[in-house]
Amino acid sequence: xxxVRNGIATRAGAMLLAPVGxxxxxxxxxxxxxxxxTGSNGMAVFFLAPNMLVFGIFVxxxxxxxxxxxxxxxxxxxxxxxxxxxxxxxxxxFSCGSYLDPKxxxxxxxxxxxxxxxxxxxxxxxxxVAVALVTALVLNRExxxxxxxxxxxxxxxxxxxxxxxxxxxxxxxxxxLLNLMVFEAGGTPVNWLVERNWAFAAxxxxxxxxxxxxxxxxLLAGLQAIxxxxxxxxxxxxxxxxxxxxxxxxxxxxxxxxVVLVLTLIRAVQIFDxxxxxxxxxxxxxxxxxxQYIYEVGFASLLRNPGLASAASILMGAVLVVLTLIQLGIxxxxxxxxxxx
Amino acid sequence: xxxxxxxxxxxxxxxxxxxxxxxxxxxxxxxxxxxGPSGCGKSTLLRLIAGLDRPTGGAIAIDGKDVTxxxxxxxxxxxxxxxxxxxxxxxxxxxxxxxxxxxxxARAEIDARIAEAARMLEIAPYxxxxxxxxxxxxxxxxxxxxxxxxxxxxxxLDEPLSNLDAELRxxxxxxxxxxxxxxxxxxxxxxxxxxxxxxxxxxxxVLRAGRIEQIGxxxxxxxxxxxxxVAGFIGAPRMNLLPVKVAPGGTGRSSLTLDGxxxxxxxxxxxxVNGDVTLGLRPHHISLADAGKGDITAHVALVExxxxxxxVHTKTSGGQTMLAVVAGQCAVASGDTVDLKFDTSHLHxxxxxxxxxxxx
Numbered sequence: 001x002x003x004v005r006n007g008i009a010t011r012a013g014a015m016l017l018a019p020v021g022x023x024x025x026x027x028x029x030x031x032x033x034x035x036x037x038t039g040s041n042g043m044a045v046f047f048l049a050p051n052m053l054v055f056g057i058f059v060x061x062x063x064x065x066x067x068x069x070x071x072x073x074x075x076x077x078x079x080x081x082x083x084x085x086x087x088x089x090x091x092x093x094f095s096c097g098s099y100l101d102p103k104x105x106x107x108x109x110x111x112x113x114x115x116x117x118x119x120x121x122x123x124x125x126x127x128x129v130a131v132a133l134v135t136a137l138v139l140n141r142e143x144x145x146x147x148x149x150x151x152x153x154x155x156x157x158x159x160x161x162x163x164x165x166x167x168x169x170x171x172x173x174x175x176x177l178l179n180l181m182v183f184e185a186g187g188t189p190v191n192w193l194v195e196r197n198w199a200f201a202a203x204x205x206x207x208x209x210x211x212x213x214x215x216x217x218x219l220l221a222g223l224q225a226i227x228x229x230x231x232x233x234x235x236x237x238x239x240x241x242x243x244x245x246x247x248x249x250x251x252x253x254x255x256x257x258x259v260v261l262v263l264t265l266i267r268a269v270q271i272f273d274x275x276x277x278x279x280x281x282x283x284x285x286x287x288x289x290x291x292q293y294i295y296e297v298g299f300a301s302l303l304r305n306p307g308l309a310s311a312a313s314i315l316m317g318a319v320l321v322v323l324t325l326i327q328l329g330i331x332x333x334x335x336x337x338x339x340x341x
Numbered sequence: 342x343x344x345x346x347x348x349x350x351x352x353x354x355x356x357x358x359x360x361x362x363x364x365x366x367x368x369x370x371x372x373x374x375x376x377g378p379s380g381c382g383k384s385t386l387l388r389l390i391a392g393l394d395r396p397t398g399g400a401i402a403i404d405g406k407d408v409t410x411x412x413x414x415x416x417x418x419x420x421x422x423x424x425x426x427x428x429x430x431x432x433x434x435x436x437x438x439x440x441x442x443x444x445x446x447a448r449a450e451i452d453a454r455i456a457e458a459a460r461m462l463e464i465a466p467y468x469x470x471x472x473x474x475x476x477x478x479x480x481x482x483x484x485x486x487x488x489x490x491x492x493x494x495x496x497x498l499d500e501p502l503s504n505l506d507a508e509l510r511x512x513x514x515x516x517x518x519x520x521x522x523x524x525x526x527x528x529x530x531x532x533x534x535x536x537x538x539x540x541x542x543x544x545x546x547v548l549r550a551g552r553i554e555q556i557g558x559x560x561x562x563x564x565x566x567x568x569x570x571v572a573g574f575i576g577a578p579r580m581n582l583l584p585v586k587v588a589p590g591g592t593g594r595s596s597l598t599l600d601g602x603x604x605x606x607x608x609x610x611x612x613x614v615n616g617d618v619t620l621g622l623r624p625h626h627i628s629l630a631d632a633g634k635g636d637i638t639a640h641v642a643l644v645e646x647x648x649x650x651x652x653v654h655t656k657t658s659g660g661q662t663m664l665a666v667v668a669g670q671c672a673v674a675s676g677d678t679v680d681l682k683f684d685t686s687h688l689h690x691x692x693x694x695x696x697x698x699x700x701x
Binding site: 227229230232233234235236237238239240243247248251252 | 391392393412415419420422423424428429439440443444487491
């Protein structure tokens with residue numbers, strides 16, 4: 001039976017590869033000629049060109065355009081129609097009596113968004129890492145139907161952010177599911193999305209719920225990579241469970257925790273879609289985050305200012321570049337540690 | 342130091358029994374080796390003694406105290422793992438101190454114990470290195486050091502040499518034997534390597550399929566294997582095992598016939614059902630004889646010249662493979678016909694159930 005299956009697989013493979021072989025033969029001669037003319041470096045450029053072209057059009061070009069926009073003023077959409085203002089947009093963003101008091105700033109909404117984002121980042125990252133760690137520790141235990149529970153925690157990651165926002169709006173709105181349960185339990189319903197603190201807490205809770213499965217998975221992989229022998233050695237040594245966690249699990253999980261920390265940070269700084277659908281930045285400006293500010297200023301407000309939005313996005317991009325470099329540095333260090341361990 | 346007693350110990354995983362009715366007394370200060378092929382249950386048995394696993398039946402006692410349900414940490418034992426299980430993020434010093442810190446031992450006492458172990462195992466220069474910066478042999482010493490500093494009542498060693506290269510394995514084996522001598526500690530040692538078992542053990546426990554096949558000193562097992570399995574497992578190269586027909590010979594003698602061809606006589610009477618027995622003869626007890634003066638004639642299939650001795654692989658006329666180890670170097674080659682002479686004073690016979698039969 002196995003032989004028959006192998007035979008079919010071999011034949012199917014051969015049939016699939018036949019056109020590839022035919023194409024290779026067709027292109028062989030012209031490619032050889034090209035290599036003779038351009039050399040091996042030229043061939044590398046030839047093969048990289050399609051990808052570089054896509055990267056150039058969709059990443060590099062918009063980035064350059066964005067920088068140029070940030071140095072122009074007015075409401076015109078096309079770059080040619082806009083006035084060059086140099087660093088004025090940046091100056092406007094940084095024009096503040098006190099950065100701690102957004103009302104003293106020329107662009108108060110920007111600083112409100114900055115402080116909201118900073119608060120969100122600190123609270124959400126701490127909560128995300130803690131919840132992901134606890135989830136991973138629980139899922140790493142010998143649970144009944146462990147695969148099922150892992151799937152349950154990962155499922156929200158597969159949902160579109162808009163769907164996440166809509167689901168939670170339906171749950172948290174005044175006449176939503178949560179208030180129904182509170183009412184049934186004899187409590188007083190709360191306006192979760194209208195009261196400032198509750199709305200802010202809701203944005204953190206929803207984003208943690210939506211993404212924790214992904215980070216828990218990274219930590220779970222780290223936990224499973226810790227050799228079981230180490231725990232048995234600790235058991236022989238009479239190590240108490242909390243000491244095992246602090247002295248063995250946590251240090252050995254540190255590389256994964258760092259990756260999770262930096263990825264969560266990057267994503268938290270970029271937070272937009274699910275919060276926009278959930279609260280729209282409200283009540284007032286209490287859940288207005290940086291990306292929404294950029295979107296509102298650049299596209300959605302009546303007095304749109306693409307230059308100001310571009311300047312704000314360049315500043316946010318700079319923060320993200322720093323965080324990404326940190327992440328790359330950590331990844332490289334982990335790789336080197338892995339080689340010496 | 343301590344005595345470990347296993348009474349009727351068994352372990353099953355679901356419906357699969359891994360250990361069956363193990364009864365064993367490990368004496369105080371003894372180095373006992375569990376040996377057997379992969380999957381025979383030797384590591385499981387060690388884990389049961391360690392307390393890392395619980396038996397499904399029977400009892401384990403240390404110095405007469407039942408510890409069957411006592412947690413691993415409270416048994417006073419120390420274990421050296423096959424993978425060494427050193428904490429990779431801690432220095433050697435921290436690895437050694439970890440277990441002592443758990444016991445809330447005074448710092449001065451911890452430092453003194455580490456210094457003593459480091460001196461004994463010659464690892465003092467590496468105390469501030471991490472395990473990743475050590476060679477396999479050095480890691481192995483640190484793993485032993487971690488066990489020593491705890492001053493345990495017994496040491497459990499789970500294939501501690503299996504990750505070392507051949508040369509290092511031999512030297513570390515000697516160091517382990519010396520360490521046992523110095524500490525006079527009870528040691529339970531697991532290995533699948535019968536040479537390790539023979540060279541280290543005071544007594545060997547041979548396991549197969551979760552059952553004890555034989556317990557005895559290395560030479561006991563070598564000279565008087567209780568059954569075909571032990572006969573084949575202990576000794577290298579392995580014992581030649583050949584089906585023979587036994588019949589009464591001259592007065593007080595028995596005649597053994599190999600392959601239905603030429604036979605030979607031995608002293609004593611052998612009783613066997615239908616006369617079918619298995620003859621066991623170690624390669625070292627077969628020699629090359631002058632033409633016409635051997636017990637049987639065989640064709641040489643392969644010659645392994647090791648310098649100090651030569652291993653001659655032969656085929657009998659019935660197609661049985663028979664190995665002979667000849668001292669020194671000898672001038673035989675593949676395809677030659679040789680006469681083999683058996684040292685019948687070292688011959689073993691086994692009945693059709695595989696059990697050893699005596700010659701009366």
